[in-house]
Structures are given as C-alpha cells and as structure tokens.
Amino acid sequence: MNLDFSFMNWELIRAFVLKGFWFSITLTIVATAGGILLGTLLALMRLSGKKVLEVPAVIYVNGMRSIPLVMVILWFFLLVPFLIGRPIGAEISAYVTFIAFEAAYFSEIMRAGIQSIPRGQVHAGQAVGMTYGQNMRLVVLPQAFRNMLPVLLTQTIILFQDTSLVYAIGAYDMLKGFETAGKNYGRPIESYLVAAVAYFVICFALSWAVKRLHKRIAIIR
Amino acid sequence: MGSNWDWQMFLQDPGGEYPTYWQWMMSAWGWTVSVSVLALIVALVLGFVIGTLRTLPDSPVWARLGNAWVELFRNIPLLVQIFLWYHVVPALIPPLRGVPSFVLVVLALGFFTSARIAEQVRSGIQALPRGQRYAGMAMGFTTFQYYRYVLLPMAFRIIVPPLTSETMNIFKNSSVAFAVSVSELTMFAMQVQEETSRGIEVYLAVTALYIVSAFAINRIMAFIEKRLRIPGFALPGRAGGGH
Numbered sequence: 001m002n003l004d005f006s007f008m009n010w011e012l013i014r015a016f017v018l019k020g021f022w023f024s025i026t027l028t029i030v031a032t033a034g035g036i037l038l039g040t041l042l043a044l045m046r047l048s049g050k051k052v053l054e055v056p057a058v059i060y061v062n063g064m065r066s067i068p069l070v071m072v073i074l075w076f077f078l079l080v081p082f083l084i085g086r087p088i089g090a091e092i093s094a095y096v097t098f099i100a101f102e103a104a105y106f107s108e109i110m111r112a113g114i115q116s117i118p119r120g121q122v123h124a125g126q127a128v129g130m131t132y133g134q135n136m137r138l139v140v141l142p143q144a145f146r147n148m149l150p151v152l153l154t155q156t157i158i159l160f161q162d163t164s165l166v167y168a169i170g171a172y173d174m175l176k177g178f179e180t181a182g183k184n185y186g187r188p189i190e191s192y193l194v195a196a197v198a199y200f201v202i203c204f205a206l207s208w209a210v211k212r213l214h215k216r217i218a219i220i221r
Numbered sequence: 222m223g224s225n226w227d228w229q230m231f232l233q234d235p236g237g238e239y240p241t242y243w244q245w246m247m248s249a250w251g252w253t254v255s256v257s258v259l260a261l262i263v264a265l266v267l268g269f270v271i272g273t274l275r276t277l278p279d280s281p282v283w284a285r286l287g288n289a290w291v292e293l294f295r296n297i298p299l300l301v302q303i304f305l306w307y308h309v310v311p312a313l314i315p316p317l318r319g320v321p322s323f324v325l326v327v328l329a330l331g332f333f334t335s336a337r338i339a340e341q342v343r344s345g346i347q348a349l350p351r352g353q354r355y356a357g358m359a360m361g362f363t364t365f366q367y368y369r370y371v372l373l374p375m376a377f378r379i380i381v382p383p384l385t386s387e388t389m390n391i392f393k394n395s396s397v398a399f400a401v402s403v404s405e406l407t408m409f410a411m412q413v414q415e416e417t418s419r420g421i422e423v424y425l426a427v428t429a430l431y432i433v434s435a436f437a438i439n440r441i442m443a444f445i446e447k448r449l450r451i452p453g454f455a456l457p458g459r460a461g462g463g464h
Contacts, residue, residue: 066389066435067428068396070407075428078420161298167400168411175301189312192304196297203296 007185008194016184017198020177023091027173028160031098032106035159036152038099039106044136046111057107064104070168072101077169090171094163102159109151113144150214157206161199174198230419231426242413242423249409250430256326256395256405261388263331264338269377271335272342273368287339294336299397303329307401326398334391341383345376378449385442392434406430 045057064072076097081087117140125135145152164175172180175195182191231243239245274280275287294302306329311317317325349372357367396407410427414420 063432066393066432068393068407068431070396070399071410071424071428071431074407074410074414075424078414078424161296164298164300165397167300168407175298175304189309192301192309196301196305199298199301200293200296204292207296 003190003193004187005190005194007187008181008190012181012185016181017174017177020172020174023172024160024163024174027094027098027163027166028156030095031102031159031163032152032156034095034099035102035106036110038103039108040110040141042103042107043110043114046107047114061104061107064101065108069101069162070165073097073165073168076100090166090169093169094166094171098159098163102155105155106152109148109155110144112151113148114140116147117143146217149217150210153210153213154207157203157210160206161203164199226422227419228422230417230422233417235413235416242417245413246406246409246426246430249404249406250434252323252398252403252405253392253395253430253434256323256330256398256403257392259327260330260334260395261391263327264334264387264391267332267335268338269342269373272339273346273373275339275343276346276372277364287343291336291339294333295340299330299333299394300400302333303397303400305329322398322401323403326395326401326403330391330394330398333394334387337387337390338384341380341387342376345380346372348379349375375451378451381442381446381449385439385446388438388442389435392438393431396431 042057042061045053046061048054073094077090077093080093080096121139121143122135125139130138163173166173167175170176178191178195178198179188182188185191231246232241234240235242235245237245239248271287271290274283275291277283297305303326306325307322310325311320353371353375354367357371360367362370395405398405399408399411402408406427410423413423417423
C-alpha cells in the first residue's frame with residue numbers, strides 16, 4: 001500500500017473542503033450561542049423552584065441526554081418539515097438540531113455554574129432591592145458564566161467534533177468535503193487521513209488554548 | 222397526526238432475513254448491546270492501563286506515551302475514527318483485511334472511549350491522598366504492588382460515577398456504527414424509515430429502546446456504586462459535559 005498525498009493541494013482544498021469547513025465552524029458557533037442561551041433558560045427553569053417550570057426542563061434535559069445525537073439529528077430531519085409543512089435542507093435542519101440538543105448539555109453546565117455562586121450573593125442582591133431578573137442578570141449569571149467558561153469551551157470542542165455526525169443526513173461539512181475530494185481523486189484513504197489530521201490539529205489547538213485559559217482564570221479566583 | 226399511527230407495521234414482513242420488523246428491531250438492539258458491551262471491555266482494559274501509566278512516578282516516557290494516546294483519541298471525532306478503522310487501517314495493515322466491520326467498530330469505539338476512561342483513571346488516582354502511595358512504599362511494596370493493592374482498588378471505587386456516564390456514552394455512541402453499515406438500532410431506524418415511510422413509529426420505537434437501555438445501565442451502575450462506595454470518602458463533584 002503506497003500512500004500518495006500529492007493530490008492534496010490548495011486547489012482541491014478550496015474546491016471541496018473549505019465550504020464544508022465553514023459549515024462545520026458556523027454550525028459550531030451557532031449551536032454554541034443558541035445552546036448556551038436556551039441552556040441557561042432551561043437551567044433557570046430547573047432552579048426556579050416552581051414545579052410547572054422545573055418538571056418540563058428536567059424531562060427535556062434528561063430526555064435529550066439519553067438519546068444518541070445521531071437519532072436526534074434523524075428525528076429533526078424527519079419532523080421539522082412535517083411540522084412546518086415544507087421540506088428544509090439538511091443544513092438548516094442541522095442548525096435546529098444542534099441548538100436543541102446542545103442546550104441540554106449546556107444547561108447542566110450552567111446549572112452547576114449558577115449553583116457555584118454563594119447564596120449570600122443572591123440574598124445581598126435581594127437586600128438591596130434587586131428583582132429576580134436583575135439579580136440573575138447583574139450578579140449571578142455573569143459570575144456563573146465566568147466560572148464555567150473552561151467547561152463551556154471544552155463542550156464547544158466536543159460540539160465541533162460532533163458536527164461530523166451531520167453525515168447521517170448528508171449535510172456538507174468538513175468531513176464530507178474531505179470524503180468527496182477523496183472519492184473524486186480516487187484517494188479515499190489519504191483523504192480520510194488528512195481529515196483526521198485536520199480535526200486533530202483544530203481540536204488539539206483549541207483544547208490547549210482552553211487549558212491555558214483555565215490556568216489564568218484559576219489564578220484570578 | 223394521531224389518527225395516522227400504524228403500529229401494525231412492526232408485525233409486517235420486511236421480506237428479508239427476519240419474518241417481521243419487530244424481530245429485526247430486536248436483533249438490531251442485540252447488535253447495539255453487543256457493540257457497546259465489547260467496546261466497554263476494550264475501553265476499560267486500555268483505559269485502566271493507560272490511565273495508570275500516566276501516574277507512574279519516575280517514568281516520564283510511559284507517562285508521555287499515555288498522554289499522547291489520550292490526546293490522539295480525544296481530539297479526532299468518533300465518526301472519523303470509525304472511518305479510519307474501516308477504510309484506512311485494513312489498507313495499511315493487510316492482516317486486518319476481511320475483518321468484519323462489527324469488530325472494527327468495537328475497536329474504534331473502544332479506543333475512543335479508552336482515552337476518556339484513562340483520563341478518569343488518572344484523576345481518580347491523583348485524587349487519592351498522597352499518603353496512601355507513601356504508605357505503600359513504606360511497607361516495602363514494589364511500584365506494581367502498591368498500585369495493585371493500594372491505589373487501583375481505591376481509584377476504581379471512586380471513579381464509578383464518571384464510569385457510569387462513560388458507559389451510557391458508549392451506548393449512545395454505538396449509534397455511529399450506522400456509518401459502516403453495522404445493523405444496529407440507528408441503522409435499522411434509517412433503513413426502515415426509507416423502506417416503509419413509517420419514520421415516526423420506527424424512530425419512536427428505537428428512541429424508546431435507547432432510553433430503556435440508558436435507564437437499565439443507570440440502575441445497574443447505581444447498584445454497583447452503592448456496593449462499592451467507600452464509607453466516609455467523598456470527592457468534590459464535577460460539572461457535567463461530554464456526550
């Protein structure tokens with residue numbers, strides 16, 4: 001078996017891989033932002049102490065966390081067109097799915113973050129006359145977010161890796177880009193190897209950066 | 222949509238190996254369980270060895286190799302790793318040609334998860350009070366002995382909770398085997414959805430089986446955890462994360 005990587009040039013990357021790369025990146029960013037937003041909401045519902053809010057949030061989060069992501073991707077791909085009455089592309093379906101799915105994981109992180117804030121701070125906020133919303137927005141959430149930043153970013157790296165699972169519905173992500181290139185040039189093996197290296201370099205660099213950030217934050221605290 | 226249910230489709234004949242869709246689905250569940258359990262065994266064995274190597278005193282080479290292993294298998298998406306095992310490894314290592322994709326998926330999932338278990342094992346061992354290691358040394362134990370009799374039994378018992386979530390992850394991650402046509406639950410769902418256009422019923426049934434599996438693992442592990450709990454030894458909780 002001779003490996004020949006000479007077909008891998010900038011031309012090919014631009015023709016096949018870049019489009020997928022940008023989709024993977026955009027999906028990661030959109031799902032992180034949307035997931036943290038929705039996840040924070042779920043965490044607040046869960047910690048609200050009101051059964052009407054708490055129970056649906058618990059069911060949602062635990063339900064999502066016990067189903068494989070691939071199944072969730074397939075579900076949304078099947079259901080969303082059914083609900084809105086017209087077909088949607090695999091890409092849009094992926095955005096919806098990842099926001100909904102990641103929200104469950106981000107909500108657990110945010111819940112831990114909110115619980116890491118000493119109760120005394122909440123009481124202090126109440127004592128100076130802050131409403132619940134002000135207290136959350138000005139006192140609790142900014143600190144919860146900062147405390148959990150490394151964990152949130154680690155989750156984002158996992159999320160980036162998981163974007164490759166849109167393979168199940170045929171969306172064009174980075175992996176698909178490499179795969180298509182490999183097929184077109186009759187060099188699938190080299191192509192998968194380069195794909196693995198690309199994912200490794202991106203994820204390794206990101207987790208190294210998160211580790212450094214973690215150290216710096218640890219000193220501040 | 223409520224009036225359009227057709228659960229009887231599970232009793233129909235898919236016209237293949239199995240007399241009914243129901244039996245096909247049960248067989249698919251069997252594949253999911255087999256892939257997961259075998260991968261878990263691979264992951265536990267490798268994870269414990271590598272996690273231990275990373276904590277050995279005075280052997281930076283082994284520790285570094287262990288770290289490299291963890292970084293390698295943690296920073297490549299599982300699907301890509303499965304493709305590597307399926308397309309690349311047999312091409313580079315001729316004796317592996319003709320190995321069924323079931324075995325390759327078990328290895329892929331096992332190696333992928335071993336990195337995560339190695340991380341748990343390392344932090345489990347490092348969470349033990351340093352005095353335990355020194356006590357072992359003071360007793361005249363060799364390195365192998367104080368790992369075998371002192372550190373590892375303790376570490377194993379305190380990492381049962383994270384191992385629970387890794388076990389549940391393995392079950393969920395086994396769904397990625399669909400990509401190399403192992404006929405497990407997700408593959409079944411995709412195929413039957415296309416064949417019968419009864420996607421909702423099929424997905425509901427498959428999702429229910431995944432939830433039942435997750436619940437069963439959770440109970441089994443809770444039982445193990447209860448039996449193995451070390452009295453009076455509590456570690457600070459960890460924040461969630463991972464899939």
